[in-house]
Amino acid sequence: MSWIGERLWLLWCFFWLLSLLVALSSPFEALRWWAGWKKPPPEPLIAPEAPSQGPFAVYLTGVAGFSGDFLSRRERGFLQRLQERVPGLQVVDDVFPYSATNNPLDGDRLLRALWVWLQKWRLKIPNNVFDLLIIMHNIGQTLVSSDRRYGPAYNSGVARAVAQRLRQKGFQKQAVYLVAYSGGAQIAVGLAPHLKKILECPLYVISLGGVYTDDPGIRAVDHLYDFKGTRDHLMPSLGWLLYPGRWRAAFFSPWNQARRSGKMSWQACGPITHIGSGDYFSAKQHLPDGTLYAEQSAALIAALIQR
Amino acid sequence: MSLLLIFWEPLVALGILAAAGLSDLLGQSAVLLLNQVSPRRFLLCLSGGALLFVASALTWALGLFLLAWLFGLQLGLARCLYLVAYAHLPQLAGVLVFLPHFGAYLFHLIRAWVFFDLVVAVGWTTGCSLPMAIVCALPGWALHFNLTHLGWARGPWRRLMGQA
Numbered sequence: 001m002s003w004i005g006e007r008l009w010l011l012w013c014f015f016w017l018l019s020l021l022v023a024l025s026s027p028f029e030a031l032r033w034w035a036g037w038k039k040p041p042p043e044p045l046i047a048p049e050a051p052s053q054g055p056f057a058v059y060l061t062g063v064a065g066f067s068g069d070f071l072s073r074r075e076r077g078f079l080q081r082l083q084e085r086v087p088g089l090q091v092v093d094d095v096f097p098y099s100a101t102n103n104p105l106d107g108d109r110l111l112r113a114l115w116v117w118l119q120k121w122r123l124k125i126p127n128n129v130f131d132l133l134i135i136m137h138n139i140g141q142t143l144v145s146s147d148r149r150y151g152p153a154y155n156s157g158v159a160r161a162v163a164q165r166l167r168q169k170g171f172q173k174q175a176v177y178l179v180a181y182s183g184g185a186q187i188a189v190g191l192a193p194h195l196k197k198i199l200e201c202p203l204y205v206i207s208l209g210g211v212y213t214d215d216p217g218i219r220a221v222d223h224l225y226d227f228k229g230t231r232d233h234l235m236p237s238l239g240w241l242l243y244p245g246r247w248r249a250a251f252f253s254p255w256n257q258a259r260r261s262g263k264m265s266w267q268a269c270g271p272i273t274h275i276g277s278g279d280y281f282s283a284k285q286h287l288p289d290g291t292l293y294a295e296q297s298a299a300l301i302a303a304l305i306q307r
Numbered sequence: 308m309s310l311l312l313i314f315w316e317p318l319v320a321l322g323i324l325a326a327a328g329l330s331d332l333l334g335q336s337a338v339l340l341l342n343q344v345s346p347r348r349f350l351l352c353l354s355g356g357a358l359l360f361v362a363s364a365l366t367w368a369l370g371l372f373l374l375a376w377l378f379g380l381q382l383g384l385a386r387c388l389y390l391v392a393y394a395h396l397p398q399l400a401g402v403l404v405f406l407p408h409f410g411a412y413l414f415h416l417i418r419a420w421v422f423f424d425l426v427v428a429v430g431w432t433t434g435c436s437l438p439m440a441i442v443c444a445l446p447g448w449a450l451h452f453n454l455t456h457l458g459w460a461r462g463p464w465r466r467l468m469g470q471a
Binding site for chain 1: 337338340341346402403405407408409410
């Protein structure tokens with residue numbers, strides 16, 4: 001093997017070893033918080049807004065998320081389009097769904113410096129190889145959310161953060177729409193029973209290319225709408241492959257029960273990909289009728305909220 | 308030193324069992340954290356649990372010896388201990404049970420692997436048939452992994468954890 005080949009092989013092994021360590025440590029954050037070994041970060045002092053009549057949506061970003069404050073420009077643009085279409089819509093978009101304590105990657109963490117460094121590189125060179133570590137961290141948290149052992153603790157933490165932000169936005173027991181992209185869909189179905197218990201309100205999940213499991217939380221959702229691009233194959237299929245509860249053979253799984261009871265609807269939304277320039281938030285690519293992908297995504301969701 | 312040379316084989320066997328027990332408990336330690344045990348109680352439970360694991364494996368070895376004797380197989384007590392200990396080698400990866408999602412499957416896979424390790428070892432050592440080896444290994448295995456299943460948190464575990 002050539003010198004370069006050997007180094008590349010070593011780098012490849014190192015990457016997987018690091019990924020395994022990240023995956024192994026992923027339940028620790030939620031469990032340490034649950035066990036009371038670690039205090040959650042202090043809640044930000046934000047004065048509650050006046051009670052609002054408008055519908056409420058919570059946006060849960062995909063596994064590339066970094067913090068509650070950081071959303072990509074495309075996601076921000078999409079949310080703006082959605083708010084323009086639904087007058088009075090209150091959007092909570094600053095909950096970091098990949099932490100049980102809403103602790104961003106640049107928050108109070110042991111590896112804070114590493115995450116900040118990776119984020120700096122990511123902003124300089126988008127889609128660089130170091131992005132993968134952030135994604136691996138967040139995939140780990142998605143797996144924690146879907147795990148029957150860790151899920152209840154993790155999801156209750158995220159639900160608490162979402163409920164707090166909704167109350168600050170002037171929530172008054174209206175319907176809540178959890179708009180989730182990619183891995184955020186798993187967090188949405190996972191936190192649903194806890195959020196419903198806290199807020200006692202109707203709860204809808206709207207997924208854009210969602211990767212989610214047969215989480216029992218699906219039972220607490222009033223309806224799940226799943227929009228999927230016809231060129232978005234890999235990620236949603238991965239959810240199906242990894243979670244046998246989604247297979248038709250698992251007749252009594254929560255997922256199959258929800259499917260049979262008509263709680264779930266699927267809709268194809270054009271030749272959209274999971275990531276890249278042709279994704280659900282793209283303001284560059286458009287459908288044959290001239291509608292931008294982001295515009296279509298916003299329109300589909302707005303139509304559901306305004307029914 | 309000479310004692311070590313004489314007893315190296317039982318010591319290695321017990322060492323494997325203790326390491327396997329510790330790894331298994333670390334893998335299952337989520338249960339402890341979910342039960343909101345203190346860090347001190349967590350460490351106590353891990354060390355106590357490893358000892359309990361070894362004791363439970365020794366019971367398995369004893370059960371294997373008694374059943375082998377009952378069926379007329381040529382298997383001494385010391386040999387039973389070694390077979391049970393070496394069958395636990397896959398259990399050294401028990402810490403991976405901590406992995407989210409995949410860990411739940413690994414938990415069952417490793418337990419099944421340990422069982423089949425022992426079945427093959429008994430069959431190979433004594434030359435008995437496969438059903439006979441299964442009959443000899445099964446009761447002890449069921450007892451051993453029932454006792455060391457943290458999720459069920461019964462009896463000694465509940466006492467170790469303090470609360471559940």
